[in-house]
Amino acid sequence: MPKETIVRTIDVKKTYLLGKIPLDVLKGINIEIHKGEYISIMGPSGSGKTTLFNMIGGLDKPSEGKVYIDEVDIAQLDAYELAWLRCRKIGYIFQTFNLIPVMTALENITLPMIFGGMNTDDAMNKAKQLLETVGLGHRLHHKPFELSGGQQQRVAIARAFANDPAIILADEPTGNLDLKTGTEIINLLKDMNKQKFVSIITATHDLKMLDVSDRIVWIRDGMVERIEDRANLDIKVGQFENE
Amino acid sequence: MAETYKKVEKQIVLPLKNAFQMSLRSIRIRFGRSSIVTMSIVFGIAFFMSVMTNNVFISNALKNGPESLKVILQQGAGENESKEIWLISLSLIVCTVGIINSMLMSVTERSREIGTMKCLGALDHFVVELFLIEAFIQGIIGSLIGIIIGVLFTTISLLFQYKGIIFSVFPGGEILKYSLMALILGTSLTMIGALYPSLLSAKMEPAEAIRREV
Numbered sequence: 428m429p430k431e432t433i434v435r436t437i438d439v440k441k442t443y444l445l446g447k448i449p450l451d452v453l454k455g456i457n458i459e460i461h462k463g464e465y466i467s468i469m470g471p472s473g474s475g476k477t478t479l480f481n482m483i484g485g486l487d488k489p490s491e492g493k494v495y496i497d498e499v500d501i502a503q504l505d506a507y508e509l510a511w512l513r514c515r516k517i518g519y520i521f522q523t524f525n526l527i528p529v530m531t532a533l534e535n536i537t538l539p540m541i542f543g544g545m546n547t548d549d550a551m552n553k554a555k556q557l558l559e560t561v562g563l564g565h566r567l568h569h570k571p572f573e574l575s576g577g578q579q580q581r582v583a584i585a586r587a588f589a590n591d592p593a594i595i596l597a598d599e600p601t602g603n604l605d606l607k608t609g610t611e612i613i614n615l616l617k618d619m620n621k622q623k624f625v626s627i628i629t630a631t632h633d634l635k636m637l638d639v640s641d642r643i644v645w646i647r648d649g650m651v652e653r654i655e656d657r658a659n660l661d662i663k664v665g666q667f668e669n670e
Numbered sequence: 671m672a673e674t675y676k677k678v679e680k681q682i683v684l685p686l687k688n689a690f691q692m693s694l695r696s697i698r699i700r701f702g703r704s705s706i707v708t709m710s711i712v713f714g715i716a717f718f719m720s721v722m723t724n725n726v727f728i729s730n731a732l733k734n735g736p737e738s739l740k741v742i743l744q745q746g747a748g749e750n751e752s753k754e755i756w757l758i759s760l761s762l763i764v765c766t767v768g769i770i771n772s773m774l775m776s777v778t779e780r781s782r783e784i785g786t787m788k789c790l791g792a793l794d795h796f797v798v799e800l801f802l803i804e805a806f807i808q809g810i811i812g813s814l815i816g817i818i819i820g821v822l823f824t825t826i827s828l829l830f831q832y833k834g835i836i837f838s839v840f841p842g843g844e845i846l847k848y849s850l851m852a853l854i855l856g857t858s859l860t861m862i863g864a865l866y867p868s869l870l871s872a873k874m875e876p877a878e879a880i881r882r883e884v
């Protein structure tokens with residue numbers, strides 16, 4: 428099967444202005460991600476992972492360069508197309524969860540479905556199923572502050588899958604979790620990746636993630652340092668840990 | 671490439687009914703916080719209405735009231751006029767500043783929520799609609815309560831001051847007129863206060879709206 432590209436970034440740069448001082452956070456990122464691939468983006472804190480995510484996900488505009496989703500330049504999309512893309516094509520798992528604090532787990536998950544035009548009853552039913560899939564079938568009506576970090580993380584994951592997206596962008600999905608829960612989440616993402624052929628792009632510090640990734644992109648200081656296939660990874664993991 | 675088959679479609683525009691349902695639910699689930707916001711509307715409008723009711727009663731009594739009442743009222747007539755203007759202006763300022771300020775605060779603190787909704791596929795104008803409807807409902811409820819409190823409070827205090835004769839010339843029509851005015855004033859101030867911050871957050875890139883600290 429020929430590899431179809433689902434995400435392509437061309438020379439993506441992002442500069443923030445801190446007062447009058449420009450801060451180059453991304454300095455020309457070129458990556459190509461295939462359909463159904465599981466990609467891990469690794470890099471130290473502050474290297475620009477979240478910023479890159481926002482660019483790929485159409486949540487912020489690059490200062491320079493282009494992002495293609497499914498070969499469509501997202502800078503060319505109008506507000507309605509961009510909203511559709513965010514709603515249907517991409518599922519986001521944020522580093523900070525970004526659940527709506529006053530809504531229950533169930534209501535949070537129904538949101539993207541309601542924005543997509545599904546009626547409330549169908550959305551509720553699907554949300555229940557999704558919460559069961561992530562092992563939270565017994566916490567449907569709890570609000571985020573009544574849930575542990577790991578449980579909130581699962582709600583965020585369930586929400587990301589609500590509209591059966593083609594791409595999941597997961598920013599440190601295991602960042603706040605203990606070893607066991609982290610492994611569960613990784614396996615969950617991998618299952619979704621295998622079953623539904625969803626392309627998964629995660630940012631992570633978590634070395635457990637390497638085992639399930641097809642490729643690993645290392646970034647440092649806003650640049651791609653190297654990209655590696657899992658095939659020749661074993662030695663490299665050791666090397667990474669020694670760094 | 672994109673032309674050969676549709677890889678990106680347009681997001682559907684949700685009917686007003688959806689926004690209405692979501693707004694109602696939002697008011698209900700953050701009842702505590704919305705009550706505090708509504709209180710500031712109640713307070714501002716009650717102040718405005720009590721000043722207006724008082725004016726209406728006095729000027730009406732001076733025109734059509736029994737002689738005995740006119741005599742009592744005329745004693746303080748001279749100083750009253752400038753005091754009146756001052757009180758009306760003050761009540762309008764309290765109203766405007768109080769309502770706009772509390773709406774600005776309560777919507778701005780939800781910038782992250784607006785950003786999140788946009789990430790999940792909400793259209794800008796849907797988000798703004800949501801907040802405007804919420805403000806509209808709060809504005810109507812707050813203003814109505816404010817009007818009732820303002821009119822009742824003033825009427826009772828006038829009753830204590832001048833006894834029953836004040837009712838010999840009950841200016842119902844005038845009070846109704848100012849109540850309507852207060853309702854429109856309160857509701858539109860509430861909506862204006864919500865429009866600006868919600869529009870601002872909705873126009874931002876979602877990543878920015880989420881990061882925004884208040």
Ligand SMILES: Nc1ncnc2c1ncn2[C@@H]1O[C@H](COP(=O)(O)OP(=O)(O)OP(=O)(O)O)[C@@H](O)[C@H]1O
Pocket residue numbers: 443444445450452470471472473474475476477478479522881
């Ligand atoms: N909106 C912004 N304004 C100014 N600077 C920003 C903004 N967003 C990010 N930065 C800066 O960009 C750099 C990269 O931030 P980013 O959040 O992308 O890092 P990260 O790789 O996700 O880090 P972490 O692993 O800690 O999450 C940081 O130095 C940060 O201070």
Ligand SMILES: [Mg+2]
Pocket residue numbers: 476477478522598
């Ligand atoms: Mg980050």
